[in-house]
Amino acid sequence: xxxxxxxxxxxxxxxxxxxxxxxxxxxxxxxxxxxxxxxxxxxxxxxxxxxxxxxxxxxxxxxxxxxxxxxxxxxxxxxxxxxxxxxxxxxxxxxxxxxxxxxxxxxxxxxxxxxxxxxxxxxxxxxxxxxxxxx
Numbered sequence: 542x543x544x545x546x547x548x549x550x551x552x553x554x555x556x557x558x559x560x561x562x563x564x565x566x567x568x569x570x571x572x573x574x575x576x577x578x579x580x581x582x583x584x585x586x587x588x589x590x591x592x593x594x595x596x597x598x599x600x601x602x603x604x605x606x607x608x609x610x611x612x613x614x615x616x617x618x619x620x621x622x623x624x625x626x627x628x629x630x631x632x633x634x635x636x637x638x639x640x641x642x643x644x645x646x647x648x649x650x651x652x653x654x655x656x657x658x659x660x661x662x663x664x665x666x667x668x669x670x671x672x673x674x675x676x
Contacts, residue, residue: 549623552630552654555661560616568602576655576662584669615639618650628656637675647675 555574562570575598583594608614615638622633632652638645648669654661 548625548630549621552623552625552632552661553621555654555663556621556632556634556652557618559663560618563605564613564615566605566608566610568606571602571605572598574663576657576664579663580665582665582667584667586669586671611641613639613641615642630654630656630661638670644675646670646672 559571559574562568562574579598581596581598581601585592585594605614617637617639619635619637620633624631630653632650632654634650634652635647636650637647648671650666650668652663653665654663656662
């Protein structure tokens with residue numbers, strides 16, 4: 542496997558492990574995917590334009606930890622488009638989101654990652670969310 546393909550696979554695995562942690566409610570697995578200074582944002586589309594919502598990784602972890610055991614959160618990544626330059630990577634991941642096997646919404650995640658001594662870590666996520674135009 543070339544170095545380029547290996548780096549892309551390592552980046553993909555970090556993202557996939559974060560979503561596996563979300564689905565299994567394993568906050569340790571989620572936290573391990575993030576850099577300590579990571580930021581999370583969402584583009585909230587409205588009738589008069591978009592707004593930006595922000596939250597911390599800690600807030601995200603708390604929401605996952607407080608999700609009822611009977612609720613399954615399943616973000617299904619449809620594709621990974623990954624670019625790597627040295628110790629920085631970007632990933633574009635269209636997705637569909639399901640709650641207990643029921644479609645909730647779709648959109649795209651844009652990830653920024655850096656390679657640290659502990660491996661690739663997510664430093665930034667911004668996503669879109671919509672209920673229409675998903676298929």
